[in-house]
């Protein structure tokens with residue numbers, strides 16, 4: 091059994107800076123987006139890809155990175171959540187309402203197959219779904235307006251949400267539509283599901299499945315690639 095994955099890739103990369111959105115920058119001879127698509131589509135658990143792009147984006151997506159998997163394009167929205175919802179609506183009819191679908195950031199190119207294995211295996215057995223996540227391992231401080239420390243936050247049971255996130259097509263769509271209708275800007279799919287009273291499963295993922303948000307993250311990915319040889 092395989093699942094389609096929605097890849098939100100319509101962001102502008104404002105925190106990264108520069109003219110070209112970060113997902114289209116070249117690393118090791120191909121774009122960040124191509125690295126992400128390759129990591130996803132090379133996995134046997136992926137049945138197809140919905141690529142959500144900005145209306146002004148027309149990237150060259152080398153067919154090879156899609157490993158012969160079917161793919162469709164969708165037009166992104168003003169927020170990540172809007173882009174994900176657009177991706178859900180672009181899924182083929184062959185994806186049934188109760189089928190699990192994945193959402194994975196284009197900006198997370200360093201996804202490893204073993205993480206996808208774990209998420210699919212454990213998430214599909216959960217009544218709601220699951221997300222990859224990593225336990226917080228640093229002490230967390232709350233900043234005051236003056237740049238001083240206002241306090242230390244308890245970090246027990248705190249996890250950083252990663253992607254992919256795995257939910258059923260209809261349930262996720264309804265949760266995202268409800269958040270939008272309520273004017274709530276959810277920052278991940280799990281938040282929309284939690285608002286509906288769901289408790290998605292946390293599946294511990296690798297710390298190196300990091301999101302490229304700043305140029306320092308980009309340099310880290312270049313280093314990770316160089317280590318692969």
Ligand SMILES: Nc1ccn([C@@H]2O[C@H](COP(=O)(O)OP(=O)(O)OP(=O)(O)O)[C@@H](O)[C@H]2O)c(=O)n1
Nearest residue numbers: 098099100101102103104105168169173196197
């Ligand atoms: N309207 C948006 C905003 C974000 N994304 C995608 O969501 C993922 C995670 O978002 P983020 O890292 O925040 O990317 P940007 O929104 O581009 O970055 P920034 O917030 O710095 O502008 C990225 O793959 C991005 O392309 C999207 O598809 N549509």
Ligand SMILES: C[C@](O)(CO)[C@H](O)COP(=O)(O)O
Nearest residue numbers: 170195251252253277278301
């Ligand atoms: C979905 C996500 O990657 C989980 O950590 C994160 O919320 C995306 O945040 P962004 O500000 O849209 O990059």
